[in-house]
Amino acid sequence: EVQLVESGGGLVKPGGSLRLSCAASGFTFDDYAMHWVRQAPGKGLEWVSGISWNSGSIGYADSVKGRFTISRDNAKNSLYLQMNSLRAEDTALYYCAKDPGAGWDYFDYWGQGTLVTVSS
Amino acid sequence: EIVLTQSPGTLSLSPGERATLSCRASQSVSSSYLAWYQQKPGQAPRLLIYGASSRATGIPDRFSGSGSGTDFTLTISRLEPEDFAVYYCQQYGSSPVTFGQGTKLEIK
Numbered sequence: 001e002v003q004l005v006e007s008g009g010g011l012v013k014p015g016g017s018l019r020l021s022c023a024a025s026g027f028t029f030d031d032y033a034m035h036w037v038r039q040a041p042g043k044g045l046e047w048v049s050g051i052s053w054n055s056g057s058i059g060y061a062d063s064v065k066g067r068f069t070i071s072r073d074n075a076k077n078s079l080y081l082q083m084n085s086l087r088a089e090d091t092a093l094y095y096c097a098k099d100p101g102a103g104w105d106y107f108d109y110w111g112q113g114t115l116v117t118v119s120s
Numbered sequence: 121e122i123v124l125t126q127s128p129g130t131l132s133l134s135p136g137e138r139a140t141l142s143c144r145a146s147q148s149v150s151s152s153y154l155a156w157y158q159q160k161p162g163q164a165p166r167l168l169i170y171g172a173s174s175r176a177t178g179i180p181d182r183f184s185g186s187g188s189g190t191d192f193t194l195t196i197s198r199l200e201p202e203d204f205a206v207y208y209c210q211q212y213g214s215s216p217v218t219f220g221q222g223t224k225l226e227i228k
Contacts, residue, residue, distance in 0.1 A: 045157075045165065045208055045219040061216055095164055105212050106155035108176065110164035 002026040002109045004096045009114030016086050020114055022079040022096030030054070030074035033099035035107060036081050038092035038116075048094070049081065053102050064090075086118045122146055122211050124220035132228040139196040141223045143209035148189045153213030156185055156194045159222075160205045168207075169194065201227075 008020040020036070035050040049060045049070040058070055069082040079096055093115050097107035123146040133139055143154065152172035157165040167176040169185035172192055182197040196203055204227050209220040 044221050045210075047217045047219070050217075059215060100170075104215060104217060105153075106167060106170045106210060106217075107157075107165075108167050108170075110166075112164055 002098065004098065004109060004111035006094065006096050006111045006114035009094065009116045011117045011119065012086055013120050014087060014118055016118070017082070017084045018086065018116060020081040020083065020094055020096075020116070022111060024077045024079065024096075024098070027098070029072075029077040031102070033057075033102055033104065034072060034079045035097045035099060036070065036079075037095045037097050037107065037110075038090075039095070039113070040089075040092045043092075046092075050099070050104055051079070057103070059104065083116070086116075088118050090116060091118045092116060121216055122149065122214050122218050124209055124211060124218055126207075126209060126220035126223045128223060129221075130224045130226060132226050133199055134228045135199050135201055137199050139194075139199055139203070139225055141194040141196075141207055141225070143187075143192040143194070143220050145190040145192075145211060147214075149192075149211045150213035152188050153211060154185075154187070154192050155210045155212065156183075157208045157210065158203075158205045159208065165208065196225075199225075 003025045005023045036048040051070045067085045071080045093113040095113045096111040098109040100108045125144045127142045154172045156169040159165045173185045206222045
């Protein structure tokens with residue numbers, strides 16, 4: 001059974017940093033691209049960042065480019081999102097999502113999310 | 121980036137009725153790279169349809185997707201009580217991938 005478990009969310013002040021983690025199990029992690037998707041309270045879904053199976057291809061939404069860094073450790077079956085210079089508009093539930101292939105596709109499995117709140 | 125516009129914003133129907141949800145793209149979605157998701161309150165999104173018309177694993181056949189180019193449709197043939205939720209379309213044919221704003225399907 002595919003499982004994605006996010007952690008690392010919390011309350012942080014504007015300008016602060018946070019590192020999210022996603023622990024994956026139930027599939028061969030290093031065969032698939034992985035993504036972060038966020039959802040602001042009461043709002044829709046927004047793709048944040050994606051990373052190919054071997055970290056050779058990485059992409060970011062314009063809204064986070066230059067502030068967020070995605071990475072993965074295939075030996076630990078883990079995905080990460082380093083978030084710097086956080087803003088109030090980054091407040092959201094952050095989902096880890098699995099790609100069905102090696103590149104940028106749709107998302108066939110999702111975690112339950114970790115909440116990031118940016119507030120003074 | 122491709123903007124996806126979903127309509128209607130809210131759809132009020134009764135169990136047993138047919139639901140038709142629309143997703144219109146600001147430009148053609150290449151190779152019909154369009155997916156649909158269902159999200160219930162407090163839950164993560166669940167993949168329903170990919171490639172515009174292929175059902176994901178375990179999805180009942182009352183859910184079907186159609187369309188190409190800029191116009192796509194999700195149809196639920198006979199609504200079950202568990203189908204009332206928010207539905208999102210997503211295109212993955214062009215970078216960045218983008219989502220529609222969602223359609224809320226509520227019980228009439």
